[in-house]
Amino acid sequence: MNDLMIYCQGVSKNYRKGKTVITPLEKLDLEVPRGEFLALMGPSGSGKTTLLNLLSGIDSPSEGSLVIAGVELAGLARRDLTKWRAKHVGYIFQLYHLVPVLSAFENVELPLLLSPMSRSERRERVTSVLDLVGLGDRMHHTPSELSGGQEQRVAIARALVADPPLLVADEPTGDLDRESASHILNLLQQLSKEHGKTIVMVTHDPRAAESASRTLHLEKGRLLETV
């Protein structure tokens, strides 16, 4: 169990809307070893984002067991879950979600402002992740002064700055041209291979999925495994 980053058993998610019940995920079993780079594909509405939200503790399953980094999430109170998430998961969004008036440095620094850390230690961390994503020379630019690919790299740096073992990415290359996309995919590969990060990446692009070590397909809330 210790070599597993994600252990999901019989996980279902239901949403109740009046009398109808929507089930975006149904009895899902999933095991992801530490350090794996997993791609998740599937048609629109098949439950991909719902699954990322469960894996990252943003949302909770209606049923089943979900153990991430050795912790059963269902057993955590909301406050503890928020703390757990800040330490263990970095979330990368398709549309970056950067704060427009803040510089790259300040955007990446944000998640650290909640943790007790000296200013100099914070500065060192932020600078080193921005260097890692290749933006050491763009630290003082605001998002509007960066290209889409560079904005996504800032978002990745922000997801990495607290050094979480798990990264989830929802179509991180969906909005990028081929060259910027391939830069992001190489970076994710490097993070899994050289830094041991476990990555779950949702993508619609089969070429992007090729960068991952395994691809799973979701269809109507169920997982189909392929080779």
Ligand SMILES: Nc1ncnc2c1ncn2[C@@H]1O[C@H](COP(=O)(O)OP(=O)(O)OP(=O)(O)O)[C@@H](O)[C@H]1O
């Ligand atoms: N908060 C919610 N309340 C009710 N239904 C929801 C909620 N969130 C998602 N759903 C439903 O769950 C299903 C799966 O949604 P989800 O966002 O996970 O799909 P997806 O695979 O990420 O699709 P896309 O590729 O378009 O992003 C959809 O039918 C959606 O309408």
Ligand SMILES: [Mg+2]
């Ligand atoms: Mg989605």
